[in-house]
Amino acid sequence: MLELVDLHYTYPDGTSALRGVSLRIDAGEKVALVGPNGAGKSTLLLHLNGVLRPRSGAVQIAAQPISDANIRQVRAQVGMVFQDPDDQLFSPTVFEDVAFGPLHMGLEEADVRGRVTLALDQVGMRGFETRMPHHMSLGQRKRVAIATVLSMTPSILALDEPSAGLDPRARRGLIELLHSLPQAMIVSTHDMRMVAEVFPRTIVLEQGQIAFDGPSATLLADA
Ligand code: ADP
Ligand code: ADP
Numbered sequence: 210m211l212e213l214v215d216l217h218y219t220y221p222d223g224t225s226a227l228r229g230v231s232l233r234i235d236a237g238e239k240v241a242l243v244g245p246n247g248a249g250k251s252t253l254l255l256h257l258n259g260v261l262r263p264r265s266g267a268v269q270i271a272a273q274p275i276s277d278a279n280i281r282q283v284r285a286q287v288g289m290v291f292q293d294p295d296d297q298l299f300s301p302t303v304f305e306d307v308a309f310g311p312l313h314m315g316l317e318e319a320d321v322r323g324r325v326t327l328a329l330d331q332v333g334m335r336g337f338e339t340r341m342p343h344h345m346s347l348g349q350r351k352r353v354a355i356a357t358v359l360s361m362t363p364s365i366l367a368l369d370e371p372s373a374g375l376d377p378r379a380r381r382g383l384i385e386l387l388h389s390l391p392q393a394m395i396v397s398t399h400d401m402r403m404v405a406e407v408f409p410r411t412i413v414l415e416q417g418q419i420a421f422d423g424p425s426a427t428l429l430a431d432a
Contacts, residue, residue, distance in 0.1 A: 210235050210236045210270075210271065210364065211233070211257065211269070211395075212233045212234075212268075213230055213231055213256070213267070214266050214269070215229050215230070215231055215266040215267075216229070216253075216256060216266035216267070216268065217230075217263060217264045217265045218249075218252055218264050226249045227252055227253060228416070228418050229266070229417075229418060230266075230417070230418065230419055231266075231419070232412060232419065234365065234393050234395060235393065236364070236393055237392070237393050238409075239393070239396075239407060239408050240394065240396070240411070240412060241395075241398055241403075241407070241408035241411040241412070242395055242396060242397040242398070242412050242414060243401070243404065243412070244413050244414035244415055244420070245415065248414040248415055249416075250397040254289065254369055254397060257270075257287050257365075257395070258283060258287040258367070259275045259280050259283055259284065260289075270286055270287060270365075271286065285314065285361045286363055287363055287364075287366075287367060288355075288358030288359065288361060288366045289367050290358055290367065290368040290369065291369055292369040292371075292373060294342070294351050294353065294354035297354040298342040298343075298354060298357070302338065302339055302340065303329070303334065303337045303338055303339070303340050303342055303345075303356075304325055304338040306353060306357050307328050307353065307360050308321050308322075308324075308360070310361040311325070311360050311361065314361070324360045324362070325338070325360055329356050331359055331386075331389070332352040332359065334352050334353055337349070346379070347375060348376070348378075348382060351375070351379075351383065352382075352386065363392060364392060364393065365393040365394065365395070366394040366395075366396075367396075368395075368397070369397050370397055371383055371387070372400045373399075384403055384407055387407045396408065401429065404425050405425060409425060410422070410425060411423070
């Protein structure tokens with residue numbers, strides 16, 4: 210499904226952010242990505258849809274290395290959800306935000322509508338189509354941001370710190386949502402209680418290298 214092979218990345222200023230990361234995620238697998246600030250979590254996630262290109266090593270989606278030729282398909286297959294929903298929501302209404310991806314894939318209007326309805330259903334936001342994201346709570350905007358990638362029917366989701374800033378009720382709702390989604394996912398987080406509840410497997414990143422990759426229960430028992 211998704212494979213990173215000996216991935217290295219150095220920012221233009223010389224900061225070495227990833228130093229030999231290899232991992233594989235199979236269909237439907239839910240994986241937490243944890244580690245201290247600056248460990249390289251965001252840098253890793255940005256490689257999964259080709260926003261960053263590796264200095265050396267490879268990123269393969271469905272056994273295909275990311276290239277200029279397949280970048281559009283890769284972006285449809287890997288749904289990237291940023292930490293701040295305001296980086297993802299820029300339309301006047303919820304409908305337009307969730308329809309944006311499928312419209313740009315050139316789908317028919319009826320098909321687009323169907324996808325928007327399904328995506329909003331999945332995140333529990335049906336009925337919000339004409340609402341303005343701008344006027345909604347953070348928890349609601351995060352759900353709509355997830356819907357904007359679900360409408361592209363991705364096979365894998367990459368989420369950066371999804372529970373950050375949520376109140377306990379919105380956080381509980383997010384945990385249930387992540388549980389209910391069938392896609393494979395890799396989710397960076399500092400929320401170890403969410404890890405225990407949602408993710409059977411955890412990868413710990415430290416200084417650009419994998420320090421642990423295994424059952425979350427093993428990691429949590431040692432903590
Ligand atoms: P995390 O998401 O785990 O906090 P990041 O991937 O954001 O880690 O950062 C990894 C390392 O790369 C850190 O040392 C960080 O300061 C550095 N870094 C991140 N973005 C940039 C950038 N745009 N330019 C230079 N260095 C960066
Ligand atoms: P996170 O820990 O959630 O990944 P950060 O606070 O590390 O977020 O980074 C926020 C933004 O600043 C990111 O876009 C990242 O690329 C950028 N950034 C982080 N460290 C550096 C750095 N040393 N030089 C330039 N940009 C950086």
